[in-house]
Amino acid sequence: MTPNLRTTLIFSGLICLIGAAFYPIYFRPLMRLDEAKKEQAINRAGVVQDMQPPGLKVWSDPFGRK
Template identity: 40%
Template sequence: MTRLTGLKYAAFIGAIIGFMGAVTYPVIIYPMMNTEYYKKIQREGRKSIKQEEVQPGNMKVWSDPFGRK
């Protein structure tokens, strides 16, 4: 096995970083930048679930204590 030096080493490291960026974009960055699409999917998926019925131990349904909307 030969040792990578100089430009070949830089290209190898650049390829690894580029690959990691290409992999993380659709998984992490795209959903954070386009939240409306995922909120719509979540709303449709939870449409038939009544939160009061699935709440464990007769606990009150969560509400934001700071009143944000």
């Protein structure tokens, strides 16, 4: 195996690994907004937004349009 081919395979594998890690974290919720909003509502059911530490912004919906 030539050094250039080996280097290419190593970097391609690294990029694939990073892509596979980012898919469920970032891309899947963006493609399924309704499902992600339902999960988010369940996960944040007990969060009281009135109590914020000083200096922090009040939480807002990350899926909301700007």
